[in-house]
Amino acid sequence: MERIRGEQPSRRVRSGPGNVACRYASKKMGRVIQAESHTCELPAVILWEHNQEVYEFYDQCPKIRLSYVDSNGIRRGYNTAPDYFVIAENYIGWVECKTESWLHQKIKESNVFAYNTDQKWRCPPGEAFAAGYGLNFSVWVDTSVNQIFLANVKFLSDFLDVDAPAVAPQMEAEIYDAFEGANSILLKDLIGAFDGIRSGAIYKLIADGKLFFNWEADSIAEARFTRIFRDERVMAAYSRIAATPRTAGEKLPAIRSLILDVGQKLLWDGQPWEVVNAGTESVFIKPASGPILSMPLADIQSLISDGHISGELVASVDLADEVQRRLLSASASDMSTAIARMDILKALANGMPLKSVPERTLREWKRKQAIAERELGNGVVGLISRVKDRGNRERKISDEVIQLIDTVIDEHLVGESPKSISACYSILLALSDQMGIAGPSIKTFRAEINKKKTIGDRKQAVQGDKGAYQYSEFVHWRLDNAVPVHGQRAFDIAHVDHTQMDLQLVDSVFGKSMGKPWLSIMLDAHTRMVLAFVITYERPSYRTCMMLMRDCIQRHRRVPDTIVTDKGSEFEGGFWEILLACLKVSKKTRPSAKGRYGSVIERFFGVANQQFFHQLKGNNLPLQKPRSTSPTHDPRKTAVWTLQEIAVSFEDYIENTYSRLEHSRLGVSPREAFDHSLRVTGVRHMRMITESEELAILCLPDVRGGVRRIAHGRGIKIGANFYFNPMFREAALGNTKVPVKYDPFDLGYVYAKIGKEWIRCECPESAQLVGRSETEIQLISHEARAHQGAATQRDRGNRVVHGRNLLAVDAKERLLLHQKKAAEVRAAEDALGIVNLLEGSDKEPEEQANKAANPFDVKAGERFGELK
The missing domain is CATH 4.10.860 (DNA Excision Repair, Uvrb; Chain A)
Structure with missing residues (x-):
């Protein structure tokens, strides 16, 4: 145990084609905990984080040796790194997290895992290994998680934190008064009583156990339906008597119908009755002693359906029988025809003459109705037209031909060397000719292909996983998954990504072409609100990510709980991950070649291009078809936008246009969704971040190499500028190397670490930045860095010109x-x-x-x- 607690994780988890790697910033552990899946391992980590009986948990433990006997009786062994090691009140040992679908497939191949009769998964080799140390080994299965409970824990995680401030007694009393003497109230009404101002206090009282709701059945994010109680006992009683929704897969109740026959017995309210006569409208029944009673047929059927009448007259007809088949297979027109026939028969029984329907047809309808009433208990079913069931339903081609078609499909259409449908049909005819049987038509062959193989299967065979991805299921259909893929509130999940803008820019001084800048975006997944953005000429790096996080802090004074990124190298840097851990932000890495995982932010890039960038002079659309574009319309020559102007205009577009347009998915604008979410789910002041010099330094990247030498009398040189601090006058610091951090958005200063303290060093040459706004300083610094970045190319060009002059001289x-x-x-x-x-x-x-x-x-x- 001491070894596990003292060592670092044995490996770094990675996202593959089918998993989302996560890095969870655990406050309980004071470190980042890895999770290889956001649907299996991450829920376990979140529940352990907020479970008071769990004290410690460690990911990717040192490898252990497991031995087992395979199905052939041969002893085998392998080394494995268990997912977690947990130290809890009543449990100390390893925990392996697996999906139930994977386990069902695994037990067919080996004896490593087993399924007990008590419906629990075990790992016998792991248990045997742990028993040698007096410890435990268990298997955590994804289906064992109550998804609603997990969603509620994630939603209230900020308020479950022990450092979250308690609610003031006066405010607590005001919230109790809002119940107006009632035992319960809808969460929506409780929040609305204070116009959203007290929503954070309400959630804190729920987290502290002073207000109650059903954690396992009600979603706290659905304020319209969740009921809040003042007393836990009242909540428990209400939960027991409340109607529970039917679970997935539960069979519908059987239809009770009445089969009428003279002399049959029945039991009504504990008393025996006998049927004297049964007509189409009324039923005559007689008690053991007493007069005959006449009752409408509809009332009798209602009493039977409710269970008040039982006996031989009750027949339980399951929906899976002939009644279900006929009702569900009947079209709307068939049902309309059956009802019309029923009305005609009722009119005929009432003595109304009908000349439009032949008498023979009426007799046939009566016969079918009587048979259905007697055998199925429902006369309407007998009047449903069955014309569509006429004809021979047997297959016209032999089983031999069908088997041959299956062979051609498996071996040639989707085999190792996939061929076209036309080529496969030719192969099918050739094989049929060899066997001496008549081959099917190509229409029949195509119909069989459509029955047995999807377009995705055929694309998989020809192009692999990437080609078949667009035909795969858009979401993982799990009915018990109560956690929305885009989060439950604002600042829950945010996507971060970069793209090169489809716009050519020019220099702000000389109008020289500067090329296309890079746009970095942080987008709130739940509300589609842009939380932060950065425009720079520098290619995306960890520096861009850190500046993006700082921009989010400056705009909103808080950061998202979870960041979703792709597998770019800029998101794997140590400085970036240290910053996320310090800010208690979890990171999810989406799989490669799975564009739908980032569809939210990719869609935003497309909208921004369509609505904004492609409408500006100098946009890159003409270069998409260079052969049909005249040189006079080349955007590299017609560009007029500078970095400063495009940054200001893009911010105006984000704040005043995009955020106020109604979103097709939300039904409201991103701004309205954002404001509503903060009002309903709470501003969460405990997540607010106060700007400080320490935080600013944490968000700054290191210079290349990490250190710089202090030149006596001049200071630290970065690029073409020197930065100085009066402390550099000390003789002991001369010619020494010190760690240095810089601000890519402001070249006017850097930070140098002297001893254990970071000191600010100013650049005397940056006097032009004095009196400028923060935005202007950022844009000037961007442009200066772009010029510095082009120094190598510029130096090469200068040397060519200089060399030509020297040759002439x-x-x-x-x-x-x-x-x-x-x-x-x-x-x-x-x-x-x-x-x-x-x-x-x-x-x-x-x-x-x-x-x-x-x-x-x-x-x-x-x-x-x-x-x-």
Whole structure:
């Protein structure tokens, strides 16, 4: 146990094609607890976190050796890392979390897990190993979780925290007075009595056990239907007598019908009765002693259905019998026809003449009605038209052909080498010809394919999991899952993702093209409200994520409980995860190639492009079809938006347009849903975050490499700027390396760690930022960082220009040198009186000089033909 408590998890859980990896910030444990599944392991972690009888729990324990005997009697063993080790009031040992569907499949393959007669799953090898240490080993099954109870725990988790402030006595009395003497009240009415102001106090009283509701049957998030009680005993009594909804799979009650026959006995209110006569409208019954009583047939049937009359006249007809089949298979027109026939027969019985219906047809209707009344207890069923049941229902093709079709489908259509339907049909005809049987038509073949294989099965065979994903089930259909996939309230679940904006930007000073910036978004899943955003030229990194979290804190003074991300490297950084853990934010990593897990935020990106970015000058739509776009309309040339202007305009779009448009899924605007959720579910002041310098430093990333050297007299250099603090004047700090954090949104300062204290270092060259607003400082810093990021490319271009100049100067120097030498030779010849007899010899030095300066003279070189 000491080893398990002292070691780190044996491995880091990862999200695969079918699971969502989670990192839960546990306050009880003071550490991050991993969960490999958000539907199996995470519920266990959440319940342990808020269970007072559970003291400690550790994830991904050190590996242990399990031994078992397989079905052939051979002893086998394997090493495994149990999911959790739990220390509780009445339990100490390992816990393995599995889904019930996986366990049912596993017991067919091995003897590691077993299912007891008391309907509990066990792991005998694990129990044997744990028994050697006097400990326990159990299996946690996902179906054992009451989903409603889990949803209520998650909803009230902030108020279940022991550090959550208690409700003031005066406020508590006001809430009790709102009951107006009643024992119970709907949660909606209780919250509405204070116009949502006291919602947080109401939830805190529920968490403290001063107000009560049925945790296992009522969802606290459904304020319209949840009833709150002042006394626990009243709540228990109400829960017992309240009508419980029928569970999934429960059979409907049987239909009791009356079969009339003279002389049959029945029991009514404990007294025996006998049927004297049974007509179509009335029934005559006689008690053991007394006069004959006449009762309408409808009243008799009502008494039988209610169970007041029993005996031989009662026949329990299950809905699964012939009555159910006929009623459920009948169309609306069939039922209308049957009712019309019943009305005609009633009119005929009342003596009304009917000339429009032949007498033979009337006799047939009466016969069918009487047979159905006698055999099934329902005359209307006999009048339902059965024309659709006529004809031969047997299959027209032989079993041999059907078996051959199945073979072709399994081996060739969805086999290892999948082929088209047309090719498979050709194979089917060839095989039929070899066997000497008549092959089916291609229409029949296609019909068989549609019966046996879905489009997803065929895509799976041809393209694999990615191709078949769009045809898979959109959600996991679990009727007992009471936890909504998008959370129960605002700030419950938020999605974080990045995209490159479909818009070209220009420099704010010279109008130079800056390319497309990156947009990072934090979106509330429950209300679709944008909680924070960041626009930057830098590719997404952990720095972007930390700045996004800081922007959310500055806007709302709180952060979401759970962050959902993809598997990008920027979401796996240590600084990002440390920040989430300190803010008590859990992280879920959605699977790869499963776009629906992030459909909420991906849909927002599409809406933002359609409504905003694609309507601006310089948008990237023309570049999607470059061949049909004229150079004059290239967005890289027509761009006019700067980073500062687009940031301001996008914020205006988020606040005043997107958030106020009615959302098709919500039925209201995101702003209305957001405000309503905060009003009903509570502002939750215990989650509020006060801005401080310590929090600001925590949100800042480290410089590349983590440390910088202090240059004496100048300070710390980052990029092209120096940052200074008076403490740097100390001689002992000269030429030492210290940890440094910087703000990507404000280049005016950095933080350096001297000893155990972070000190703020200012940049003297950032005087231009004085007097600027925070938004302006962010945008100026963004643009400056973009210019710094392009320094390498810019330096390369500058060197090319500089190199061309040096080549020209060098050529000029060689020309001047040769001219100078030629002039000296000419002067010597003149002094000696030497005359050059060769023609043109006086031009030779100059020509040689020109040739040396330009050795690649095309005119002087040999001419070749054009390259073909």
